[in-house]
Amino acid sequence: MPPTTRLLDAPAMGRVLARMASELVEQTAGGGAVVLVGIQRRGVQLADRLAPLIEPQLQLPLWRGTLDITLYRDDLSAIGQRPVVHETRLPSDLNGTTVVIVDDVLFTGRTVRAALDEIADFGRPRRILLAVLVDRGGRELPIAADVTGLSVTTTAGDQVSVSVKELDGEDAVDLSRGGRPPGASA
């Protein structure tokens, strides 16, 4: 079966998150309250990890939120099965805040596009940043991350899977090479 490479194990993931946290502190300095918004599902757990790393260094209030973008997807009628909708919980007023969208993998950019639309329905943040654990390339929209844990070059058939203790029993990032032409040197 397709070979799987472990890109990050638990200690490495911890170090990457710590670095992402300090970059986020730097980038959010001098703004309004910071709202850390995890995208369902694994972005929520990653935001949970980042929050305690950021909070002591931050001179600003840190708020939390979760976002389910299912209802904002642009491919809803193209997919047969309705995906399960998870909880969305955001501060009632985002005006003037710095929102940090936290997600596990950045790929086509469509999830982030949907998240931006949804956030716009909750208010007008002063700034929106994007923090992702893995950027695997392959963008279909003009979207880029502000803080990236790990960049990896992939082809469309590859699978990047992020596991978190809370849902999957371990912290890890794995890459399985798909059936597409081998190579695309990393």
Place this chain on the structure above:
Amino acid sequence: MSTAILGKDLVGLEPLSGDQIRAILDTAEPFKEVSERQIKKVPALRGKTIVNLFYEASTRTRISFEFAEKRLSADTVNVQAAGSSISKGETLVDTARNLEAMRIDMVVIRHGASGAAQFLGARIQSNVINAGDGKHEHPTQGLLDLLTLRDHFTNLAGLKVCIVGDVLHSRVARSNIWGLTKLGAQVAVCGPATLLPRDIAELGVTVFRHVAEAIQWADALNVLRLQLERMTAGFIPSLREYNRVFGVTNERLARAPKDILIMHPGPMNRGVEIDSDVADGPHSVILPQVTNGVAVRMAVLYLLAGGSPDWAAGGGDTA
């Protein structure tokens, strides 16, 4: 992989499995939050056209469906029997086919004839949702009652729910009985013999002849509206007498061994089947029922929009 949670139509709760009903209720949970937002709208059904085809009067159900549709960004049209070509004698199927020729996606139908929704669903391509057909079923009301019960009791297995009143004419009662029994609740009915279907016990429900007995037994009462407009045949001696034996009053509830949750599908006849101090009392969830109605209907619309048409025919316990 491509099996949807629901089929093409939602005709009633009888053809659904317990798992399907639970899936609808679980889907309704996140939709509750959408109605609490400042901008109460998500784009999930953008571009879908939905016709609300109402052959019978309705305020709550029609508005609730309309809110649910609009909060999912669907485009909606309301057709009422009076003032449309229905009053010129057009048949149900012709009306629906004409609507379909204008490229609609879903029909929400309320009709006085039992089976109207199923009849229509078999004849048109669009999704059909039953918003009450004769004395048959009113599935979204049943679902919102289940959701409200689940909000309070978490688990419905073993819960004792008594449906009080005019069970004979009530599609709400039938949808409740199917839904509750499929989720493992114990169901009883209570009402005058003239207003209970003759073979009601065959649905697996207990029968009480006096509301005082029901109150001793139940965790929750679902009090039905006495359908005065259908009462021309002398089903009860008088409203006062009905109230004396079957009215849910604070004096009666005070003798219950525990607090009983009070539900009513509306519209209420205050002082007939339910007293005002009960309807407005601390254990009444009549208004939360209405709130849940919008969430449940959003869930049904959302799930049906992803249904595969060939699946519905299989019915029951497929997934």
